[in-house]
Amino acid sequence: MANEKQYTLEFQAAQHLTQDYYEITLKAPANFTWEPGQYTHFSLPDHEIEGKKQRALSFASLPDEKHILLGTRTRQTPSSFKATFLGLAPGAPVVSDGPQGEFLLPEADVPLVFFAGGVGITPIRALIRALTLSNRQQPYTLIYSSDDFYFFxxxxxxxxxxxxxxxxxKTQTVDQTHEQLQSLVQTASAQTQYYLSSSPKIVQSMKEFLGTLAVDPEQIHLDQLYGY
Ligand SMILES: Cc1cc2nc3c(=O)[nH]c(=O)nc-3n(C[C@H](O)[C@H](O)[C@H](O)COP(=O)(O)OP(=O)(O)OC[C@H]3O[C@@H](n4cnc5c(N)ncnc54)[C@H](O)[C@@H]3O)c2cc1C
Structure with a gap:
């Protein structure tokens, strides 16, 4: 359920990386914070948007990085929302309904396996950044699958x-991803936690694959980027 609070952030820049891949940076007010792994719904005041007026986008950065970092794709013809977002002038207001989501790191120092498909890498960048900056000792592996471009x-x-x-x-095909997951599961413990982030279809198929390897569903955490 969406929060009732609203926060006005400031658009900084949109960087075209390649093909239809973009990074967006925003500046947040001092009272705005989030947990690594969370997302928010953005809306763009003062602009006429055709169709859906909001988009859920994940925080790819941590609150103490220099700005809010987002990653997105547009397809060949960007939606009205994304065309407007990417074309905003520096300083333009962007409204967030506050951080949401439970795709969070566990408290215990248990081994972690992250799988990201495509844009699903966005929340995982924040989770991995948090781990790299912490004193936590557990091993963690990222398997990042993409057909072409790898964000971050x-x-x-x-x-x-x-x-x-x-x-x-990095993997490119489903077979390569399965092979990597399989070899990690073979050496994993009952404490290992699996974090899967991608489109709902890919997340579900990787979850099913882990099921065939007898991974307990309780060890699997899902972030499904509905809309892809
Ligand atoms: C928790 C959560 C976190 C999310 N985090 C991110 C994020 O960090 N970055 C991000 O980009 N998106 C993220 N999304 C998805 C995002 O909210 C949009 O749905 C998505 O980016 C598509 O928006 P759009 O404006 O491009 O297309 P829409 O106008 O919303 O889509 C129009 C139609 O095109 C289809 N479509 C959209 N994209 C594609 C595609 N690439 N290929 C084929 N068909 C497509 C949709 O299914 C829809 O039917 C997240 C969603 C959720 C629920």
Whole structure:
């Protein structure tokens, strides 16, 4: 359910990365914070948007990074919402209904396996950034699957070089992803927690795959990016 509170953030910039991939940065007021793994609904005041007026987008950054970082794709013809968002002038207001979502790190230092498909990487960047900055000792692995472009690839490569307990693996096909998951499950413990983030279809199929490997559903956390 959406929060009733509203926060006015400030658009900073939209960067076209490649094809239909974009990063957006926003500035938040001092009273605005969130947990790594959360998302919010954004709306764009003062603009006529055709169709749905809000979009859920995940925070890819942590509150103490220099700005709010978002990642998105538009398809060949951007929706009215995304065309407007990407074309905002620096300083334009962007309204959030507050942070939401339970795709959060566990409190215990248990081994973690993250799977991101495509844009599903956005909340996972925040989760992994939080782990790299903490004193937590558990091993964690990211399997990031994409057909073509990998968001935040430099960040993940750098963090994997700096942190012995972080392993970063890129895949392109479902078979490659299954192979990686299977080998991780073979050496995993009953405490290992699995975090899956992508479109609902991909998240469900990876969850089913983990089920065939006898992973307990209680160990699996889902973030389904409805709308993809
Ligand atoms: C919890 C949560 C977190 C999310 N986090 C993010 C995020 O960090 N970044 C992000 O970009 N999105 C995120 N989304 C999805 C986001 O809210 C939009 O639904 C999505 O970005 C598509 O918006 P749109 O304006 O491009 O397309 P819409 O105008 O909303 O979509 C129009 C139609 O096109 C279809 N469609 C949309 N995109 C594609 C595509 N790539 N290929 C094929 N068909 C498509 C939709 O199913 C729909 O039928 C999140 C959603 C949820 C629920």
């Amino acid at each position: 690839d430099d960040d993940f490569s750098t963090w994997a070089q700096q942190q012995a307990q972080f392993t970063y693996v």
